[in-house]
Amino acid sequence: MVNELKPGKDSYMSISEVLAHRVSIDHFDPKGVVSDAQIAELVRSAQEAPSSFNIQHTRFVAVTDPAIKGRLREAAFNQAKITEAAVVFVLLGDLRAHEDYAVRIRAAAAAGHVPAGVAEYLAGTALSFYANPTASREEGLRSAGLSAMALMLAADGAGLGSCPMIGFDPEAFRKILGVPERYFPAMIVVAGPTAPNNMGRKPRLDVNEVLRINGAEFPG
Amino acid sequence: MVNELKPGKDSYMSISEVLAHRVSIDHFDPKGVVSDAQIAELVRSAQEAPSSFNIQHTRFVAVTDPAIKGRLREAAFNQAKITEAAVVFVLLGDLRAHEDYAVRIRAAAAAGHVPAGVAEYLAGTALSFYANPTASREEGLRSAGLSAMALMLAADGAGLGSCPMIGFDPEAFRKILGVPERYFPAMIVVAGPTAPNNMGRKPRLDVNEVLRINGAEFPG
Numbered sequence: 001m002v003n004e005l006k007p008g009k010d011s012y013m014s015i016s017e018v019l020a021h022r023v024s025i026d027h028f029d030p031k032g033v034v035s036d037a038q039i040a041e042l043v044r045s046a047q048e049a050p051s052s053f054n055i056q057h058t059r060f061v062a063v064t065d066p067a068i069k070g071r072l073r074e075a076a077f078n079q080a081k082i083t084e085a086a087v088v089f090v091l092l093g094d095l096r097a098h099e100d101y102a103v104r105i106r107a108a109a110a111a112g113h114v115p116a117g118v119a120e121y122l123a124g125t126a127l128s129f130y131a132n133p134t135a136s137r138e139e140g141l142r143s144a145g146l147s148a149m150a151l152m153l154a155a156d157g158a159g160l161g162s163c164p165m166i167g168f169d170p171e172a173f174r175k176i177l178g179v180p181e182r183y184f185p186a187m188i189v190v191a192g193p194t195a196p197n198n199m200g201r202k203p204r205l206d207v208n209e210v211l212r213i214n215g216a217e218f219p220g
Numbered sequence: 221m222v223n224e225l226k227p228g229k230d231s232y233m234s235i236s237e238v239l240a241h242r243v244s245i246d247h248f249d250p251k252g253v254v255s256d257a258q259i260a261e262l263v264r265s266a267q268e269a270p271s272s273f274n275i276q277h278t279r280f281v282a283v284t285d286p287a288i289k290g291r292l293r294e295a296a297f298n299q300a301k302i303t304e305a306a307v308v309f310v311l312l313g314d315l316r317a318h319e320d321y322a323v324r325i326r327a328a329a330a331a332g333h334v335p336a337g338v339a340e341y342l343a344g345t346a347l348s349f350y351a352n353p354t355a356s357r358e359e360g361l362r363s364a365g366l367s368a369m370a371l372m373l374a375a376d377g378a379g380l381g382s383c384p385m386i387g388f389d390p391e392a393f394r395k396i397l398g399v400p401e402r403y404f405p406a407m408i409v410v411a412g413p414t415a416p417n418n419m420g421r422k423p424r425l426d427v428n429e430v431l432r433i434n435g436a437e438f439p440g
Contacts, residue, residue: 012232015377016261019268019370036433041236043431047424048239049369050384054422058430065434092436129387139386141358142407145365146384149269150239153373157235164270164366166359167349180440187362202274204267210278211263213256214285216312220400 022152023201025081025161025194032086032193034064034160039087042191045154049146053126055101057143058186059092060151061177068176075172076188081163086192090173091148092183093140098130137184144186151189161194242372243421245301245381245414252306252413254284258378259307262411265374269366273346275321277363278406279312280371281397288396295392296408301383306412310393311368312403313360318350357404364406371409381414 013021034042039062051057063069064087072090073082082088094100102123109119130136148164155162165188173185212218233241254262259282271277283289284307292310293302302308314320322343329339350356368384375382385408393405432438 015238015373016265016268018235018238019265019374022268022270024270039433040427040431044427045236045239047427047430048236048242050242050244050372052384052386056425056430059436059438060431061436062431062433068434090436092438094438138358138361141361142365142368142386145362145367146369147365148362149366149369152270153235154239164272166272166362177436179436180438182440183436183438204264205276207260207264207267210267210276211260211280211282213259213282214288216279216281216310216397216399216403218279218312218314218400218403220402 018153018156020201022156022162023198024163025198026163027195027198028081028085028161028190029193029195030084034086034192036064038158039064042151042154042158045157046147046151049143049150051143051146052129052139053098053101053122055097055126055139057094057097057140058147059094059183060147061090061092061179063088063090063177071176072168072173075176076165076168079165079167081165081190082188084192084195085163085190086160087190089151089189089191090177091144091186091189092179093137093144093186094183095133095136095140096182097140098126098136102127140184140186148187148189152191155189155191159193160191161198162189162191164189238373238376240421242376242382243418244383245418246383247415247418248301248305248381248410249413249415250304254306254380254412256284259284262371262374262378265377266367266371269363269370271363271366272349272359273318273321273342275317275346275359277314277317277360278367279314279403280367281310281312281399283308283310283397291396292388292393295396296385296388299385299387301385301410302408304412304415305383305410306380307410309371309409309411310397311364311406311409312399313357313364313406314403315353315356315360316402317360318346318356322347360404360406368407368409372411375409375411379413380411381418382409382411384409
């Protein structure tokens with residue numbers, strides 16, 4: 001996988017330049033290809049995003065098949081990006097990820113990697129924290145955001161464009177992809193080689209509009 | 221702001237190495253300081269995260285005042301990171317950000333920067349998409365995740381440790397910080413100079429456990 005930093009105006013980009021370099025892409029090369037191996041590399045990088053308790057709520061469905069992309073596009077307001085981008089990543093939240101985590105951390109204790117008392121505290125806290133399905137769903141959304149940001153930066157590093165998308169029918173996506181009940185589609189990231197004539201970086205609010213220090217005196 | 225990439229094993233880090241370099245930090249230097257200017261730089265970098273329609277839902281409350289941090293810690297299960305980290309970023313979701321967006325995009329059309337029809341389409345779509353308060357809240361959570369990931373990478377680039385946190389009482393935080401009703405605390409990111417003896421990178425699931433291609437055959 002080509003994942004070199006591109007030369008910036010001096011030599012290499014700083015992390016703040018890396019963050020500014022990624023922009024949301026509207027137009028992809030419909031002949032672009034991303035291999036299964038490259039998809040796995042991108043997802044490995046996305047997995048570096050943190051998660052609550054290290055539960056790792058996010059699952060990734062990568063769609064490259066043109067027929068499946070066509071059906072997803074119909075369930076996503078016919079947005080062209082869905083079929084034109086080489087790969088459609090559907091990020092799923094796992095509503096029961098905390099249960100698997102409890103099993104994992106207890107197994108780690110049984111294997112002597114974690115003190116038993118620590119493991120039991122972590123397992124019990126995670127299980128009670130996410131017993132409420134709304135809490136679990138909301139964690140899936142936060143985690144999808146964390147994972148998606150990492151995924152898009154990894155794509156940028158690989159010379160691919162990307163775009164996050166939320167305009168789609170999650171239940172239609174569930175049926176098309178055969179998503180089991182315990183997962184829910186939280187967001188999409190499309191990625192692939194880009195076409196010309198993309199718009200570039202969209203303007204951001206001034207930092208003074210979005211930041212307060214030691215208080216929250218924002219307009220009501 | 222020092223925001224250089226640190227030398228990797230060859231020379232500079234690739235983006236995948238940047239993502240792996242950031243780890244969640246448990247122990248911060250309680251004498252560590254992050255200046256208001258550096259806080260603003262970090263937030264500017266976090267603002268590079270994308271948002272639905274470019275609505276920019278995330279607001280940042282940066283808390284450096286020891287007395288306020290002490291009160292937040294009491295409302296966050298007494299977690300030491302809250303007072304030991306130099307700065308506590310409380311990321312707020314703006315439940316009415318789409319309304320401000322509609323005003324902005326219509327103003328851009330009035331100024332001749334965007335075709336009037338396009339602006340009206342975008343404004344109308346955003347207003348209808350987020351008229352449902354649950355949709356608006358869920359977008360705030362996704363956006364907080366996107367923003368938090370960018371913020372933590374920016375902190376890493378500035379030589380600071382960071383940690384995302386969700387274990388806190390949002391209504392208590394609202395009262396302590398004076399957060400107006402239209403915003404809700406979506407997550408915390410603490411950041412600052414680190415102390416010794418942090419644990420390092422936590423293990424991730426194998427990519428084959430979290431990725432499927434052209435289908436969603438995950439365990440039910």
